Amino acid sequence: MSIQVKFFASLREQIGISDTEIESAATAGHAWDMATQNAARPTNTLVAINLEYAQFEDKINDGDEVAFFPPVTGG
Amino acid sequence: MSIQVKFFASLREQIGISDTEIESAATAGHAWDMATQNAARPTNTLVAINLEYAQFEDKINDGDEVAFFPPVTGG
Amino acid sequence: MSAHISASPFDPWQAIASHQQDSALANKFGATATFIGSMRDFNDNADVSKMVLEHYPEMTQHFLNKLEQQAIQRWDLLDCLIIHRVGEINPADPIVLIACWSAHRRATLDACNWLIEELKHNAPFWKKETRQDGERWVAENTNGL
Amino acid sequence: MSAHISASPFDPWQAIASHQQDSALANKFGATATFIGSMRDFNDNADVSKMVLEHYPEMTQHFLNKLEQQAIQRWDLLDCLIIHRVGEINPADPIVLIACWSAHRRATLDACNWLIEELKHNAPFWKKETRQDGERWVAENTNGL
Numbered sequence: 001m002s003i004q005v006k007f008f009a010s011l012r013e014q015i016g017i018s019d020t021e022i023e024s025a026a027t028a029g030h031a032w033d034m035a036t037q038n039a040a041r042p043t044n045t046l047v048a049i050n051l052e053y054a055q056f057e058d059k060i061n062d063g064d065e066v067a068f069f070p071p072v073t074g075g
Numbered sequence: 076m077s078i079q080v081k082f083f084a085s086l087r088e089q090i091g092i093s094d095t096e097i098e099s100a101a102t103a104g105h106a107w108d109m110a111t112q113n114a115a116r117p118t119n120t121l122v123a124i125n126l127e128y129a130q131f132e133d134k135i136n137d138g139d140e141v142a143f144f145p146p147v148t149g150g
Numbered sequence: 151m152s153a154h155i156s157a158s159p160f161d162p163w164q165a166i167a168s169h170q171q172d173s174a175l176a177n178k179f180g181a182t183a184t185f186i187g188s189m190r191d192f193n194d195n196a197d198v199s200k201m202v203l204e205h206y207p208e209m210t211q212h213f214l215n216k217l218e219q220q221a222i223q224r225w226d227l228l229d230c231l232i233i234h235r236v237g238e239i240n241p242a243d244p245i246v247l248i249a250c251w252s253a254h255r256r257a258t259l260d261a262c263n264w265l266i267e268e269l270k271h272n273a274p275f276w277k278k279e280t281r282q283d284g285e286r287w288v289a290e291n292t293n294g295l
Numbered sequence: 296m297s298a299h300i301s302a303s304p305f306d307p308w309q310a311i312a313s314h315q316q317d318s319a320l321a322n323k324f325g326a327t328a329t330f331i332g333s334m335r336d337f338n339d340n341a342d343v344s345k346m347v348l349e350h351y352p353e354m355t356q357h358f359l360n361k362l363e364q365q366a367i368q369r370w371d372l373l374d375c376l377i378i379h380r381v382g383e384i385n386p387a388d389p390i391v392l393i394a395c396w397s398a399h400r401r402a403t404l405d406a407c408n409w410l411i412e413e414l415k416h417n418a419p420f421w422k423k424e425t426r427q428d429g430e431r432w433v434a435e436n437t438n439g440l
Contacts (some may be wrong), residue, residue, distance in 0.1 A: 007422035009349050009417050010432040048419075051354040067351060073433040074348070074379065074420025075332055075411060084204050084276035085287040102187070121219065123274070126209040142206060147287040149275025150187055150246050150266060161328075163308040163315075165325040170308075177336040182307075183407070183417040184329045187400065204342040255332065255411055262328070263404055270400075 001062035005035040008069035015039060029056035031066045045070050076137035080110040083144035090114060104131035106141045126131050151222060153214035153232040155205065160233055162186045162247045169231045169249070179228050179251040183258035185266050186248075190242035193279065193288075200280040201239040210234075210274045219270055221250065224264075225257040232265070234275065296367060298359035298377040300350065306379055307331045307392045314376045314394070324373050324396040325370035328403035330411050331393075338424065338433075345425040346384040355379075355419045360414055366395065370402040373408075377410070379420065 002021045013019050015036050025031035028047045032039075047054050048067045060066060077096045085091050090111050100106035105120045107114075122129050123142045135141060152169070166184060170176075189201055207280060218230045236294040248265045250258040269275075270291045277288040297314070310328060314322075334346055363375045374396040384390060393410045395403040414420075415436040422433040 006351070008351055008419070009423070018351055048351075048354055051357045053417075068356065069351065069419065070421065070432070071435045072415075072417060073422045073436050074350070074418045075415035075436065081206070083206055083274070084278070098289070102243075123206075123209055126212045142209065144274065145276065146205065146290045147270075147272060147274055148277045148291050149205070149273045150270035150291065161312070163312040167306070167308040180333055180335040182329075182331040182333070184327075185400065185404065186327040188325055188327070190325040190398065203334065245421055255330065255415075259330065259404070259408055259411070266404070 003031055003060055004065045005031055006065065006067040007035075008067065010070050011042070011045065011068055024062065025060045025066075027056065028034075028054055028060060028066055029060050031060055032068060042070070045048070045069070046071065054060070076105065078106055078135055078137070079140045081140065081142040082105055082110075085145050086117070086120065086143055089117075094110050099137065100135045101140075102131065103129055103141055105133060106135055107131070107143060117145070121146065122146070151218050151230050153211065153218050154234070155210060155214070156233055157237045159243055160235070160247070162233075162244045164229065165233055165247060166249050169229075170251075173229055173251070175228045175251060178253065178254050178284070181255040181258045182251050182253070183248065183255075183262040184247070184249040185262050186244050186247040187266070189239050189241050189243045189245055190222060196281050196283075198241070198279045198281055199294050200241075202278045202280075203236045203239055203245070204276045204278065205234075205236045206274040213273050221261045221265055225250070225252060225261040227252045227257060227261055230261070230265075232269075234269070234273070236275070296363050296375050298356065298363050300352070300355060300359070301380050301381070302377055302382045304388050305392070307378075307379070307389045308402070310378055310392060311376065311394050314374075315396075318374055318396070320373045320396060323398065325398050326400040326403040327394065327396050328400075328407040329394040330407050331389050332391040332411070334384050334386050334388045334390055341426050341428075343386070343424045343426055345386075347423045347425075348381045348384055348390070349421045349423065350379075350381045351419040358418050362410060362418070366406045366410055370395070370397060370406040372397045372402060372406055375406070375410075377414075379414070379418070381420070 231249040233247040250261040376394040378392040
């Protein structure tokens with residue numbers, strides 16, 4: 001198993017990754033560090049785990065999908 | 076010159092008049108009395124003078140159009 | 151901007167689309183809010199098979215024109231359309247249509263809200279319902295229902 | 296009830312009319328409120344010639360479905376339709392459509408209000424505008440504007 005990590009919009013462009021896999025991570029914040037090789041995290045970054053908004057301290061399990069993105073601007 | 080007096084909806088049916096003319100009237104309330112031959116005025120009756128909401132004490136001038144109607148139920 | 155009193159049924163979506171098509175504002179408005187009130191076959195715990203809407207033609211038209219002007223001024227709308235049925239109305243018929251166009255969403259939604267309450271509480275229209283036990287004038291509009 | 300994410304332009308009035316036609320609720324709803332957000336050729340003091348809307352397909356669809364369910368439950372709606380564009384968008388294109396049907400007017404207007412604010416502030420979509428001086432991600436949606 002592994003963790004899928006996704007980036008969207010301006011974050012995707014800044015990090016230069018849209019989609020990647022990491023072996024494992026304790027928390028969402030940890031997944032960011034691993035996927036970005038410890039890039040600085042913009043303060044307004046949002047995170048979702050398995051399609052639901054989450055916190056950076058939230059635990060990650062094997063097989064989870066973690067996504068990072070900037071404030072949303074739809075509608 | 077004269078005053079045109081109109082009645083709408085349930086009031087038109089109760090009074091039995093849709094449209095009539097009176098010679099003159101001091102106020103809208105007076106116009107009601109003259110046009111209806113002093114019929115009792117339901118408490119929720121509304122009045123308009125020349126197409127604008129008005130009060131029963133408002134003065135009537137020659138040529139005015141006075142209308143009486145119950146609470147409105149459009150929309 | 152226009153306010154119509156219609157003695158025959160109208161298709162609300164078609165009316166809005168055609169009004170909007172004639173407008174020169176297509177690239178300028180970012181928001182459109184609309185409200186449609188239709189006839190239900192049920193009111194106040196009774197089946198309603200038909201309805202007649204009476205109005206005071208000159209005052210009603212004058213009132214609708216003024217309402218539109220006030221809404222446009224107060225919320226800085228780019229355009230506004232009101233259509234209101236009169237005469238004999240059947241279940242599922244649209245009775246009233248309000249559409250507001252503006253640069254911004256808050257203006258259109260707030261104007262729509264205000265217009266429907268004004269129409270319900272102050273525009274000179276009167277409903278008479280036909281029920282199983284006969285005809286009956288509707289006594290008063292409810293608050294916000 | 297349905298929530299669509301559309302990669303091609305749509306006609307909002309036609310979409311509402313056709314959704315409503317398929318509904319069995321014609322005699323039951325007394326009120327329909329709709330909101331349409333369209334692309335303006337001007338934002339934040341600059342001309343905008345084009346826009347690209349990015350989304351997170353699975354999460355966005357999941358989010359829209361949940362929003363509809365919540366609105367239907369909270370306001371006792373009879374039906375609800377949401378359509379949201381993604382991809383390349385041109386000035387005057389509709390971006391978002393919300394339509395709510397209910398027995399009563401207050402429910403439809405309040406639900407529309409709530410849905411557009413939820414969509415603006417929480418639905419996973421991101422706008423990138425093309426201006427004379429290049430492309431630019433929109434930083435944040437405004438409150439109620």
